């Protein structure tokens with residue numbers, strides 16, 4: 345990563361952040377809240393088959409993105425320019441979204457073409473995000489990178505929510521000839537996301553400076569990128585090894601310094617429980633302070649209540665980890681692994697506090 349010699353103008357940086365605003369409605373109204381449930385429940389006409397078909401689109405997209413990103417990223421690194429890649433993938437996103445208009449209700453025969461459109465749009469969205477993110481180190485100094493990245497992220501969520509509220513506002517109203525019988529609104533969210541994208545992505549193309557071109561042809565960039573990717577892969581000692589850490593602080597109170605949330609303990613990522621634990625820590629601290637006149641006794645009480653729970657949450661995360669079947673050391677690990685192969689057991693074990701109530 346090279347630090348920019350000179351930052352982009354404020355307009356260039358804002359336009360970069362606006363990219364998230366332009367792209368987010370696709371994720372909010374198409375892949376999450378409006379189109380995805382419509383596709384599964386109404387278009388396919390059978391909720392279970394619909395869910396399976398939707399899951400297929402998402403996993404296909406994920407595999408394609410995983411295969412393409414490293415190579416195309418290396419190719420873009422070699423060629424210099426990012427914007428041609430962003431443009432090409434944004435075009436795919438727009439076209440994929442626009443095609444969702446033809447997702448007529450009760451038409452399982454359309455699963456193939458509409459799934460293809462969803463895959464094209466998803467790959468287009470994710471890949472253009474990869475290339476847009478790669479612009480960040482070249483438009484802002486390292487110490488402001490976190491700020492600009494967070495601003496773009498936040499702006500994206502605002503854009504997604506506004507788009508969602510706009511859809512909900514026109515829902516069930518016979519506005520603009522929207523016909524609930526033919527699910528016009530649900531089919532329109534794709535083309536509307538494409539239109540939103542086309543309008544709000546323009547500033548990024550106009551005002552955010554691209555990197556200097558290395559004046560390579562596509563073929564030269566592909567060869568050079570491919571070589572550097574292979575070189576990188578060769579240097580990774582254990583390419584399929586991802587370390588996962590957890591920890592639990594033995595103390596949560598140090599005088600008047602209190603640990604809570606992730607600072608106090610952090611379970612493995614497959615738990616899906618960090619937010620609930622952080623919130624419960626904060627509530628326990630507030631309750632302890634309200635119940636005791638003496639601050640030290642309140643803090644001691646807080647630690648005595650929460651430390652054992654933090655420990656249990658961390659240990660539960662380790663048990664859940666046996667699901668992956670890696671390094672199963674004990675009979676208990678093997679029994680837990682077997683039990684967790686059943687998705688119903690997993691639903692009981694993950695992201696829900698059942699294990700806390702059980703013991």
Ligand SMILES: Cc1cc2nc3c(=O)[nH]c(=O)nc-3n(C[C@H](O)[C@H](O)[C@H](O)COP(=O)(O)OP(=O)(O)OC[C@H]3O[C@@H](n4cnc5c(N)ncnc54)[C@H](O)[C@@H]3O)c2cc1C
Pocket residue numbers: 604605606607616617618619620622
């Ligand atoms: C990719 C990812 C996905 C996740 N998915 C889930 C999920 O699906 N479900 C779930 O429950 N949990 C999830 N988690 C975990 C969850 O986000 C955390 O457990 C939770 O946010 C912890 O909350 P916290 O308040 O303890 O810490 P944080 O949310 O990390 O808040 C700490 C804050 O302190 C600020 N800070 C740090 N240092 C300083 C300083 N010196 N001065 C001032 N401020 C400072 C940080 O900027 C940050 O804003 C996920 C985490 C990640 C990274």
